[in-house]
Amino acid sequence: MTGRLFIVGLGPGEARLRTHEADEALAKAQDLFGYYPYLDRLETHAGQIKHPSDNREEIDRAREALLTVAQGRCVAIVSGGDAGVFAMAAAVFEAIDAGPPSWRELEIEVIPGVSAMHAAAARLGAPLGNDFCAISLSTNLKPWALIEKRLQHAAEGDFVIALYNPASIARPDQIYQAFDLLSRYLPADRLVCLAKNIGREKEECIISTLSEVEIKEINMSTLVLIGSSGTRIIPKTKGNWVYTSRGAK
Secondary structure (H helix, E strand, C coil): CCCEEEEEECECCCHHHCCHHHHHHHHHCCEEEEEHHHHCCCCCCCCCEEEEECCCCHHHHHHHHHHHHHCCCEEEEEECECCCCCCHHHHHHHHHHHCCHHHHHCEEEEECCCCHHHHHHHHHEECCCCCEEEEECCCCCCCHHHHHHHHHHHHHCCCEEEEECCCCCCCCCHHHHHHHHHHCCCCCCCEEEEEECCCCCCCEEEEEECCCCCHHHCCCCEEEEECCCCEEEEECCCCEEEEECCCCC
16 A cells, blocks of 8 residues: 555644644645644645545544545645644544554554643643643543543642633533532632633633633633642733642642
């Protein structure tokens, strides 16, 4: 088989936040697969074909991309942020695991990207300076009870917590439930940062606390960072810095 598949992380927004490796892979691809808002970020060159699809179609998208690679095409399948973080890399390998044996012999390369939590952390300072975890609040593929269990253990373990997919039109109430749960295990003055539209228009970082955070400000374009006991704020004239101490409290 002569086809090749690149699984590409586009970063959080602007093209300047993509890696050179990602741009090189995208330039080589004959076919581009992805969720349509992500493909809209990309300009195509002569001969390239875009294959947009809707949200929640990850496995079908992965299968279609793999079938195209098996035909000898050079293909890129894209995700926002890093393709390996709650994104298309896992979907592709799930499809391979359940697919024909021939797919296991395809040439596949995962191209990393800047994840939402790393982009948000860079804007804020260094909130991921000590142990942290990332939890998706999406219930598309796992039950809410499991998410609650993971939130509880993360809070009890004193991790900095990055919340992905915090709220959507279909799930408007679960972010309130998540904060209610966290409030039972964390102090009211625990730092909470809302990083909105990082790398895109209307970028904004809001620094608050667990008791004062405006939960209604949170949507699918928000990365929520909840500090640990070692997370600190440094006031300055314009905005503030947030960091987490490297040592134990």
